[in-house]
Amino acid sequence: KEIQENLNNTKELLDSISKYFQSLSSINVKPINTPTPLSKDLPTTPIPFNQILKTIETSIYPNNLHWLHPMFFGFFPCSSSWPSIQGTLVSKALNCLSFSTISSPIGTEIEKIVSNWLGQMLNLPNQFIYDKGKGGGLTYGSASEAVLTAMACARIKKNTDNPVAYTSSQSHFSVVKAAKVLGIPIRLIPGERDEYGNYPLNPKKLMEQIENDKANKFVPVFICGTVGTTNVGAIDDLVEIGKIAEKEDCWFHVDAAYAGSFAILPEYKHILNGIELATTLNINSSKMLLCGFDCANMWVKDSKLLTDYLTQNPDYMKKSNATDYKDWQIPLGRNVKGLPLWMVIQQFGVEGLQKHLRNHIEAGKLMEKLVNEDERLEVISRRSFGLVGFRVKGENEFTDEIIKSLAENDEIFLLGSKNDGKSFLRFSPANCPPDFSNVRRTFELVKQCLDGLSN
Numbered sequence: 001k002e003i004q005e006n007l008n009n010t011k012e013l014l015d016s017i018s019k020y021f022q023s024l025s026s027i028n029v030k031p032i033n034t035p036t037p038l039s040k041d042l043p044t045t046p047i048p049f050n051q052i053l054k055t056i057e058t059s060i061y062p063n064n065l066h067w068l069h070p071m072f073f074g075f076f077p078c079s080s081s082w083p084s085i086q087g088t089l090v091s092k093a094l095n096c097l098s099f100s101t102i103s104s105p106i107g108t109e110i111e112k113i114v115s116n117w118l119g120q121m122l123n124l125p126n127q128f129i130y131d132k133g134k135g136g137g138l139t140y141g142s143a144s145e146a147v148l149t150a151m152a153c154a155r156i157k158k159n160t161d162n163p164v165a166y167t168s169s170q171s172h173f174s175v176v177k178a179a180k181v182l183g184i185p186i187r188l189i190p191g192e193r194d195e196y197g198n199y200p201l202n203p204k205k206l207m208e209q210i211e212n213d214k215a216n217k218f219v220p221v222f223i224c225g226t227v228g229t230t231n232v233g234a235i236d237d238l239v240e241i242g243k244i245a246e247k248e249d250c251w252f253h254v255d256a257a258y259a260g261s262f263a264i265l266p267e268y269k270h271i272l273n274g275i276e277l278a279t280t281l282n283i284n285s286s287k288m289l290l291c292g293f294d295c296a297n298m299w300v301k302d303s304k305l306l307t308d309y310l311t312q313n314p315d316y317m318k319k320s321n322a323t324d325y326k327d328w329q330i331p332l333g334r335n336v337k338g339l340p341l342w343m344v345i346q347q348f349g350v351e352g353l354q355k356h357l358r359n360h361i362e363a364g365k366l367m368e369k370l371v372n373e374d375e376r377l378e379v380i381s382r383r384s385f386g387l388v389g390f391r392v393k394g395e396n397e398f399t400d401e402i403i404k405s406l407a408e409n410d411e412i413f414l415l416g417s418k419n420d421g422k423s424f425l426r427f428s429p430a431n432c433p434p435d436f437s438n439v440r441r442t443f444e445l446v447k448q449c450l451d452g453l454s455n
């Protein structure tokens with residue numbers, strides 16, 4: 001009876017989630033702050049399920065920012081899909097700690113399969129592919145975890161009292177945070193404006209800084225390059241940075257959290273040129289590959305670069321010669337993290353995922369076109385896939401006004417940012433219908449503000 005009752009409840013919950021998804025096109029993207037806050041009273045006896053479900057529908061869904069809403073244009077997308085939810089459900093059902101092959105044989109196998117599938121889709125060199133080279137991949141929770149783990153291993157590998165790390169001033173703050181946590185000084189090489197107005201890391205400046213540091217007895221241990229920076233989507237030159245890393249015997253980590261996924265499109269294969277020089281690579285399949293958070297794929301060119309430093313074999317665990325992911329990551333426990341991607345790749349196929357990525361790019365192209373057609377506006381840098389940064393020409397004042405006005409509008413979630421002292425609207429499409437009516441509506445809202453300011 002208990003099983004049947006739980007099953008019925010879960011089916012009802014799934015129905016409710018489905019209705020929530022369907023409701024998204026007819027509600028506002030921002031939370032409505034309902035006057036029914038969640039009860040703070042500790043339940044001493046079980047609450048009936050229908051009452052809990054009602055609370056979810058009346059107080060939980062409406063009081064959140066709707067990340068799957070068509071008018072959500074903030075941050076980077078956290079794309080999701082039913083297959084990823086299904087994968088998460090199966091993982092929850094297995095309810096295992098997949099830290100070793102003994103603890104979860106199928107968990108280890110799934111990690112290997114999805115890492116190789118995605119690696120193959122991205123045309124990664126053999127060194128990153130299980131059974132072809134010395135490396136392989138696994139799913140982490142986040143890009144932050146990936147860079148922290150890589151930097152920690154890089155530091156132990158060099159075994160020095162004077163380590164120093166490098167990245168671009170445009171790279172994600174998680175790189176600086178990792179350095180802080182590990183107590184490693186980090187040099188932020190200014191991302192420099194190029195002919196497209198993007199701001200990739202300048203390899204010459206990187207080399208100069210390294211020479212300077214070496215002259216002051218620092219030992220370079222780690223360099224991070226980014227494919228698709230968070231602010232403007234700049235793509236660092238992996239070939240040039242990789243050569244420097246090789247010459248200096250430095251760990252070269254590539255953070256391709258957002259943009260890396262686009263390399264599964266033949267027309268964007270080149271964005272990972274030079275990846276053969278990388279020690280580790282991270283792509284968040286939670287961002288662009290419909291896996292939902294958390295899902296960050298990490299590859300290492302030689303598994304020993306992780307396992308030599310992260311392996312611990314206590315008496316209470318049986319040793320084995322198989323792949324044990326506890327030795328590839330900082331935490332011990334992990335669920336079967338590859339399951340959402342395993343479900344997604346099977347149900348969408350490579351073609352389905354390519355279609356999703358192309359749809360995202362088309363949304364960006366449309367916004368770029370609309371901006372370029374209005375002589376009062378300018379794009380601040382070359383569109384990077386879906387990401388378009390644009391502003392009102394001239395001083396920041398008008399752009400800041402539009403950012404403020406959109407922040408107060410519940411119909412849209414779009415954030416402002418700054419680069420090189422210039423304010424801009426950071427348009428990052430996430431959930432676009434095939435007709436891109438949400439992109440046109442966004443432009444209309446911007447234009448309305450602009451017309452109001454010009455009058």
Ligand code: PLP
Binds near residue numbers: 143144
């Ligand atoms: N790297 C880049 C380029 C990002 O844009 C982000 C987040 O948006 C991150 C890293 C951090 O991602 P996570 O939340 O997976 O740590």
